[in-house]
Amino acid sequence: MDDFQGKTVFVAGGSSGINLAIAKSFARSGARVAVASRTPERVQAAAEALRALGADALGLAADVRDAEAIAAALAQAHEAFGDIDVLVSGAAGNFVAPALGMSAKGFRTVVDIDLNGTFNVLRAAHAYLRKPGASVLSISAPQAYNPTPYQAHVCAAKAGVDMLTRVLAMEWGGDGIRVNSIVPGPIGDTEGVRRLAPTPEALARMQASIPLGRFGAVEDIADMARFLSSARAQFVTGAVIPVDGGSSLGGARDLSAAVAA
């Protein structure tokens, strides 16, 4: 599961947080890794961090909302490192606001990054994916199946991401390409959790809603990414897999509320 020697990995949104941890874990396992995100300084810093782990690495500035820019980044990675064995689509944006408190542009911005961006990344990558053999991973979120107030944009976008996973698993199965979604639960010390739970009280409530009683670590998600891309998961495609300490089970939330009462 941990041998990615000579393999090529491309991580869209790979300059921080969970996605950078995924990129680092593949780098530690021997892969050549390209990361892409909007900010040139952040992708360069990420590439440096990957090189410090001994990997060949590229940092490419591209916005996933710009189909041409992301296609150019993928072409550059392919030119440098060859066919892509593992593609991760993880770029995302979020803010907390009621539906009536976000403009059409606010809603569209998140859908454009999370959902249309994932389509742009996967669509453009197909030409460069190893056939057969590539593993495509989209990073989804519990909002895809838990209706969450103040998250209308993310709920709509990530539900779409998981449906894209299922459709492309069917369309691309014949090429020997597997397509799966990983659904992280709340992961400690990440921008995602800082935005959703900005106070110590909110953090404590969030932690109480997780049956395993702890926040996830970025490595929990990286472990699933490597497993799904390994020889051990060759019959897994079209799957939407929570890695969340049980927090998607729903009933746990009722239980923690009852215990607190």
Ligand code: NAP
């Ligand atoms: P993060 O550190 O903010 O990572 C987001 C990444 O996406 C950054 O590298 C950012 O870099 C890039 N990005 C944002 N907009 C972009 C765009 N338009 N084009 C290209 N890249 C873009 O967040 P995180 O909390 O680790 O979340 C990572 C992923 O996990 C997301 O898909 C999120 O929905 C998912 N997730 C997170 C949690 C959690 O607990 N944190 C839970 C469930 C799901 P630039 O700013 O340089 O563009």
Ligand code: COA
């Ligand atoms: N409440 C309501 N609307 C908001 C908002 C908030 N808290 N934050 C942003 N918006 C709206 C803006 O007002 C704007 O709409 P308007 O022009 O009609 O007012 C729209 O969203 C776009 O904002 P802008 O700042 O121009 O977008 P951007 O493309 O520069 O940034 C974001 C995208 C807003 C998602 C930004 O937070 C971001 O870059 N996030 C990436 C990191 C992240 O979210 N990480 C967590 C991943 S889970």
